[in-house]
Amino acid sequence: MGESVKLPMRQGFGATDRIDAWWKGPTAMAIYLGIMIAYSTWRGFMEADFWIFADFGLSGGQGGHAGTMAIENQGSHVLSPLFSPLIIPGGEGLGGPVPGFLWWMSPAMFILIFPAGFRGTCYYYRKAYYRVYMQQPTACAVSKPALAPWKSYKGETKLLVIQNLHRYFMYAALAYLPILSYDVLLSTHFEGGSWGFSIGTLVLALNVILLSGYTLGCHAFRHLVGGGTNDWTSSWVARFKYKLWSMSSFLNVHHKDWALFSLFWVMFADFYIYACTMDWWTDIVLWGGL
Numbered sequence: 621m622g623e624s625v626k627l628p629m630r631q632g633f634g635a636t637d638r639i640d641a642w643w644k645g646p647t648a649m650a651i652y653l654g655i656m657i658a659y660s661t662w663r664g665f666m667e668a669d670f671w672i673f674a675d676f677g678l679s680g681g682q683g684g685h686a687g688t689m690a691i692e693n694q695g696s697h698v699l700s701p702l703f704s705p706l707i708i709p710g711g712e713g714l715g716g717p718v719p720g721f722l723w724w725m726s727p728a729m730f731i732l733i734f735p736a737g738f739r740g741t742c743y744y745y746r747k748a749y750y751r752v753y754m755q756q757p758t759a760c761a762v763s764k765p766a767l768a769p770w771k772s773y774k775g776e777t778k779l780l781v782i783q784n785l786h787r788y789f790m791y792a793a794l795a796y797l798p799i800l801s802y803d804v805l806l807s808t809h810f811e812g813g814s815w816g817f818s819i820g821t822l823v824l825a826l827n828v829i830l831l832s833g834y835t836l837g838c839h840a841f842r843h844l845v846g847g848g849t850n851d852w853t854s855s856w857v858a859r860f861k862y863k864l865w866s867m868s869s870f871l872n873v874h875h876k877d878w879a880l881f882s883l884f885w886v887m888f889a890d891f892y893i894y895a896c897t898m899d900w901w902t903d904i905v906l907w908g909g910l
């Protein structure tokens with residue numbers, strides 16, 4: 621074993637010999653993640669305003685919005701991705717089996733555990749929040765806060781072993797893709813049996829595309845489909861695995877971008893639906909419909 625060598629470095633929080641604006645990226649990331657976490661927490665406690673639904677009269681022309689989405693009463697809706705699949709504790713469908721002592725939970729709380737766990741243990745987000753919130757490290761060649769209790773880095777040990785759950789959260793995240801795709805389909809089904817699509821449909825569809833790019837480019841997914849394989853050609857299964865691995869590798873190159881854009885768009889899709897139910901915005905039908 622070689623001996624570790626300590627390079628000379630300035631001491632004191634933020635002290636460095638670097639002359640570039642190293643603090644800009646981490647500061648922007650701290651603000652961005654802070655806003656996303658605050659927004660999702662606020663919405664996570666809400667019990668309503670998560671779908672556009674004609675039975676509530678909000679999308680069928682209330683406030684003089686002629687031509688707005690008049691959807692539902694046959695199982696269709698424009699549902700916020702933060703609340704999908706919809707679990708209303710004690711209600712019909714998936715909410716029925718929820719035991720009474722959990723009825724205080726909002727629908728979002730039941731499902732956000734998995735996307736939050738997936739993102740929280742993602743390699744990219746780990747790098748981001750270790751730096752901006754834990755100052756571990758503050759940045760390359762920049763001194764950490766002197767009083768930080770975690771001053772010396774010990775790797776992902778002890779409590780941080782929980783990060784190894786990422787692969788299992790990934791399995792759950794994969795299941796969300798068909799569920800959210802089904803929501804896109806439901807948003808095209810209008811009252812009276814007609815079909816069409818609104819801006820809400822496009823918002824949900826883009827959400828599925830961005831989440832697919834993020835999830836299928838996950839390091840754990842790439843390992844799942846291509847790890848431990850030496851044979852890419854001998855059978856159709858091997859060739860299929862190679863195609864999946866190539867696709868995942870392609871997406872993985874820009875995993876950071878998929879991570880940041882998909883997070884923003886999930887929140888925006890939710891806000892869009894919230895704004896429509898509040899009657900601030902109108903979910904305009906672009907084609908078909910009533």
Ligand code: FES
Binds near residue numbers: 790834
């Ligand atoms: S590494 Fe980022 S989602 Fe898996």
